[in-house]
Amino acid sequence: KQEVTQIPAALSVPEGENLVLNCSFTDSAIYNLQWFRQDPGKGLTSLLLIQSSQREQTSGRLNASLDKSSGRSTLYIAASQPGDSATYLCAVGRNSGYALNFGKGTSLLVTP
Amino acid sequence: DVKVTQSSRYLVKRTGEKVFLECVQDMDHENMFWYRQDPGLGLRLIYFSYDVKMKEKGDIPEGYSVSREKKERFSLILESASTNQTSMYLCASSLTGTSGFYEQYFGPGTRLTVT
Numbered sequence: 001k002q003e004v005t006q007i008p009a010a011l012s013v014p015e016g017e018n019l020v021l022n023c024s025f026t027d028s029a030i031y032n033l034q035w036f037r038q039d040p041g042k043g044l045t046s047l048l049l050i051q052s053s054q055r056e057q058t059s060g061r062l063n064a065s066l067d068k069s070s071g072r073s074t075l076y077i078a079a080s081q082p083g084d085s086a087t088y089l090c091a092v093g094r095n096s097g098y099a100l101n102f103g104k105g106t107s108l109l110v111t112p
Numbered sequence: 113d114v115k116v117t118q119s120s121r122y123l124v125k126r127t128g129e130k131v132f133l134e135c136v137q138d139m140d141h142e143n144m145f146w147y148r149q150d151p152g153l154g155l156r157l158i159y160f161s162y163d164v165k166m167k168e169k170g171d172i173p174e175g176y177s178v179s180r181e182k183k184e185r186f187s188l189i190l191e192s193a194s195t196n197q198t199s200m201y202l203c204a205s206s207l208t209g210t211s212g213f214y215e216q217y218f219g220p221g222t223r224l225t226v227t
Binding site: 032034036041043044089091098099100102103 | 214
């Protein structure tokens with residue numbers, strides 16, 4: 001069964017820092033990998049989707065990389081802002097179906 | 113923009129009641145999903161549907177059923193609500209194209225409390 005782990009579970013950084021969130025998965029036979037943001041009590045907002053044949057995707061200050069062979073993905077956030085404070089979730093698309101396996105998230109706090 | 117809506121943001125029900133959670137998407141997506149989210153356990157898949165009237169069990173289907181009579185609407189049914197079904201319920205949808213599976217879009221969630 002696919003296990004998805006996110007480290008660290010929580011992170012606090014001062015505004016302006018560049019930071020990296022980590023995601024690892026146990027089964028490299030994935031279809032794709034998706035990063036989400038979740039604000040407290042709200043639904044999930046899709047940030048980036050990486051297909052299994054891709055190595056990275058970029059959107060604004062966000063860059064996500066994928067290394068299937070080592071079972072790892074990273075989300076890089078440049079020049080962090082207080083508005084980036086949220087929980088970030090990594091989810092791996094199952095090769096055998098349509099659904100996602102989620103990590104438990106990294107709770108990020110960016111202080112002014 | 114893709115929009116996924118859920119019928120209620122907050123719901124309080126009594127043990128034993130039959131509960132319906134509704135989800136509607138407006139982008140003609142083939143696939144729809146129901147997840148629940150619990151502290152310390154993360155998001156877990158309950159059921160999904162890849163076409164009208166088609167459904168597949170997810171990882172935790174016990175105590176739940178689903179209905180998809182129209183492409184845009186996917187309902188989650190708790191036949192007899194129990195306190196251990198108190199949770200945040202999240203609906204999602206996605207396309208399946210010739211190039212593969214597309215990203216999932218989520219609704220705002222329904223926080224269900226069963227007393």
